[in-house]
Amino acid sequence: MKKEYTITVYTENQVGLLTRLAILFSRRKINIDSLNTSPSEVPGIHRFTIVINESEDTVRKLARQMEKQVEVLRAFYNAGDEIVWQELALYKVPTDEIAEKVQVERLLREFGARAVVIRKDYTVFETTGHREETDRLIRVLEPYGLIEFVRSARVAIIKASKGFHEQLTDFQQVNSRQSTVDSQ
């Protein structure tokens, strides 16, 4: 059964690695719903956050194939309830419409949004939250002439994770560098 999984990949910072990872999805004809690259808590170690909709069996195989890449340290996959996640969205709307027809205050409070820029011709709101929340604000703003909308990739923290410092120490110990994948 397909469901949404968030894959967290710890990697070296290497040109071309994004393609190497992307190939693993595209060869199975899997669409990536969201992809974010970011530094991690460990200096020099990068972190990819990838969201896909697939069966657990496929996601597990993908994670193993990612870990097989020379520059990948670990790949974890988690269902929605195992992570804390956020996406950021920006909405550009005509200022007069908003000022006249919508109670801006109510909007900001209800959606936890904030105005990033207010100009005569347009206002840009920002909100962060889950997909449903940012989607809901689109629907609210659409009647008032939503000019532009954009949503960021997902960033996620694994609830059960103790971070990567310890794992990296393990990787760096010559004696234990043969240890592997406990993600069984």
Next chain:
Amino acid sequence: MHDKSPMPASAVSPTSDGNAVVTTAWPETTGAQALMQALIAEGVTTFFGYPGGAIMPIYDALFDFGDELQHVLVRHEQGAIHAAQGFARASGKTGVVFATSGPGATNLVTGLADALIDSTPLVCITGQVFAHLLGTDAFQETDVINITMPVTKWNCQVTDASELPEAIAKAFYIAASGRPGPVLVDITKNAQLQLFRCPPYQPCTYIRSYRPKPIVRESYIAEAAALINQAEKPFILFGQGVLLGNAEAEFRAFVEKSGIPAAWTLLGLSALPTDHPLNVGMLGMHGNYGPNVLTNSCDVLIAVGMRFDDRVTGRLDKYARQAKVIHLDIDPAEIDKNVKATVPVWGDCKETLPLLTKAIKQKTHPEWLELFRHHTREELETVIEPEMNPMDGPITMAEVIQILNELTQGDAVIVTDVGQHQMVASRYTAFKQTRSNITSGGLGTMGFALPAAIGAKFGAPHRTVVCIAGDGGFQMTLQELGVIQQSGLEVKILVLNNRFLGMVRQWQELFNDRRYSSVDIISPDFPLLASAYGIPGSCVEQREHLHDALVTMMETPGAYLLEVKTGKENNVFPMVPQGCSVSEIRLK
């Protein structure tokens, strides 16, 4: 002449942590010279390639290293990479390839894909346009890194000579360690020409993010041993992992102590002598009857260094559902990929097999083994005997192989192409020595055999090398006859000519209602073609001349091409039709 003598020891000042620091006393070399020194330091002696514009500085440097490095000039870059594969498979060393940018590099792609799927260690060096021209559609520029990414274990581009020694060291380490595979290093022309102070070569032995071998877990060994000890109908499947791990002796000890019948995948062939009493034959689509049928009767299936390819398993949802599966593999991504493992024994089988052997009881399984023998007798009667000893009609491929066995005594390196002859040769060739069967398994690359046989002869110069190809595959890379001519190489070439693209024809006969679409192939006069390359040869069509013709091939000094005209519409049986279960194998 360039100075290629080793650097004086005084040139290196080791610090307390053992790392060398740059001193001005390090000799100034070009990137290209540094590459030569790196190859020598990695123990490379022979490699295969083809020059061109963007790799000229490397070939210029090579000019001064003729004593240490033997470069084999091929006729097409695909020939170079298949030769390097043959070299690697025969010798156990890493194969090395040189090619220029653009078409030179793209011509390597088939070989890279082949080497990746068949886990062959290769280091491919490609020239690239000057770094400042990257991305400008310069002459012979292609994005080799991105083109080859899905077909390499690792690749990287070097745009500055100072990055080169480390890149080469990593390349050799990654190619040969863990589950081996092909690696490509793309070097821009400016980096080849660039002068830099080159530190003494440091081989790579560790990469932080790379774990070549999973740790061996005692608990899995114990669980696996317990399953094996209580099994009544255990069955071993072995693949190329045994050869790649140099674990033939360990594997044999395991088989003999456990007394378990063992069957091989196409690439596992020759890891255990074919006449070993517990060797019950070949798995898969054209494998032997017993191993296929009994896969669905065994209670414990022990897979050693194999990946449950679909050609081995047939229909997965009807594959060994009754069995507990013990899977030994060095690549964690193979565990549970196709067949769910009851006990995953992660690790290098060179380490895991002895642990397992120690933990199991000495046993025999006479009744179970008798079942295999029973099926063998049935196959012998229905398929093997008529194929090996036909009374009349055209020559069969199996009888050619049988005579070859008699002449080689099972000691030759047999390099096969892809198709019917490959299946027949695999089924019937006798092997006494390991690393004797070289074929394109996973990718099924027609045209593999001739260049791979050339490479195999360079990799195992003291062994007899026989290239067996069909009339179709041979014509895909026949230009490499030029290498045999130029090198004076002793490669025996056996072209089994059925005047059809036989395997496709067989499928069209069986599944497409004999609609023979584009499989009728006209070939040149093969012995005449060989003679154009200065290679003696002959053609045989009559059974009474076959034995003598093969003797002549083997006894003529140097290379020889023997064309054997075999039955046009002979089929390879048994066969597990695609989409069927292994127990639905057809004997005719």
